[in-house]
Amino acid sequence: MDNLPLIxxxxxxxxxxxxxxxxxxxxISIGLxxxxxxxxEAASLLLLPSLATNIMQCAGPALRPLLRRLWPMLLALVPGTFxxxxxxxxxxxxxxxxxGAALVAYAAWGLAAPPLHLSPRAEGLGAVPVGLLGGLITGATxxxxxxxxxxLGALGLARDALVQALGLAFLAATLALGAALAWAGSVxxxxxxxSLLALPPALIGMAVGTRLRGRIPPALFRRLFFxxxxxIGAQLAWRGLS
Structure with missing residues (x-):
């Protein structure tokens, strides 16, 4: 593959x-x-790195409580993705x-960082629609x-539990995306x-990033990230319109 060094x-x-x-x-991987x-093709390359890194991220003491709480949203990701x-x-x-539009919307939300909080009733009512819409966007982009x-950020989870919840949601989305891409013949x-060759650099980068987490101001890195x-999103959206 000609683009392997870039990958x-x-x-x-x-x-x-x-x-x-x-x-x-x-x-980052799909956007670039x-x-x-x-x-x-870009989506099919991220499957193994995303699978491995999210298995690592979602492991921890809060896994079972999070599964009991989030399973309706996680299951709804699957039909939405297909x-x-x-x-x-x-x-x-x-x-x-x-x-491009999805990346711009995500970046705008991240930069604005609006304070959100959901009541237990709103959480229950929104779980399946959020999962379906999230799956639809996952499948389309x-x-x-x-x-x-x-x-997930509006559920009031503690920091470590939120990181686990993100890993769990991303793991479910990766499995759904992989199944949908295979079904469509894109794998x-x-x-x-x-994807297998991309796994070691992704794991190395994650290990280094985990060590740097306490040394780099998270707010600064988050802002630069978004x-x-x-x-990237604006560039892709512009190319899509051209």
């Missing part, structure tokens, strides 16, 4: 971001790789534009953040090999 570098950077702030691997390849996968695998300007990340031996996503 490895992208996943190293994406793993670093995930280690520092607990998210960023799919958004979609500049040089179809979004569906409903949206046709837009991603079809490729072309529409897929690029949707991916390969990016599994909106609206699941803001929704090939070549992309599977490239500004970078805003620029």
């Amino acid at each position: 490895l570098l992208v996943f190293l950077a994406a793993g670093l971001a995930k280690g520092i702030i607990g998210l960023g691997l799919p958004t 790789l979609a500049l040089v390849m179809p979004p569906a 409903l949206g996968i046709g837009l991603l695998t079809e490729g072309g300007p529409a897929a690029l534009g949707l991916l 390969g990016v599994f953040v909106m609206p699941v990340v803001p929704w 090939t031996p070549a992309t599977s090999l490239a 500004l970078a996503l805003l620029g």
Whole structure:
């Protein structure tokens, strides 16, 4: 694969971001790789790195309570992803534009950081719709953040539990995306090999990022992260409209 050095570098950077702030691997990897390849191909490359890093992230003492609390949203991700996968695998300007719009929306939310809090009743009523919409966006763009990340942030979870919850949601979304891409015929031996080769740099980046978490001001890194996503998303959206 001609782009292999770029792929490895992208996943190293994406793993670093995930280690520092607990998210960023799919958004950075797909956002950058979609500049040089179809979004569906970029999405298939992230499957193994995302699977491994999110298994590591969701492990911990709060796993069982989180599963009991979040299972309706997690299950709803699956049909939503299959409903949206046709837009991603079809490729072309529409897929690029949707991916760019998703990244811009996520970056705008991250930079604004609006304070949100859901009551238990609102949480219960919103779980399935949030999962379905999140799955639809995941299937259409390969990016599994909106609206699941803001929704999880509004549940009032402690910091460590929130990091675990993010890992759990991303793991479920990765499994759903992988199944949908395989069903659509977008997972090939070549992309599977490239995804396997991308796994070590992603894990190394995550390990380094985890060590740096206490040394880099999280607020500063988070702001730089979302500004970078805003620029990448705007570029992809512009290309989708061109």
